[in-house]
Amino acid sequence: MSLLKPTPGQVIDRLTILELKIEAYRAAKRPVNALLDEGSQLRRHISKFKAHTTALLEMVRGLEIVNRELWAAEDKVRALPPEDLTNLAHTAREIARLNDARMFLVHELDKAFDWKEPVEEKVYTNQG
Secondary structure, eight states, X not given: OOSSSOOHHHHHHHHHHHHHHHHHHHHTTOOOHHHHHHHHHHHHHHTTSOOOOTTHHHHHHHHHHHHHHHXXXXXXXXXXXXXXXXXXXXXXXXXXXXXXXXXHHHHHHHHHTTOOSOOOOOOOSOOO
């Protein structure tokens, strides 16, 4: 995400991740004030943009689902015993797939907001 000029999709992506983090902090009985403040700032920022599609809520919901699945997959990787290389490999592939889906949704959100400026793109050395 461009820190100085994030796209609408990047801001929404950050908001969905922030909601997951708030859930985790609350479950762990950790303070969430700074996270809530960041969420307020992001919501103010995104309110400056006007969406050009009625499918916006559906795209945001899709991004929420993908980010929740990513969170769970990363937790799974951390919980795997070091010798469980098969499950580690399968989960790593799943994380890559989910990250691709996440980037696609961020770009679709940018289009919904009619974002015209260049956006971040994933570039891989091996597209397999």
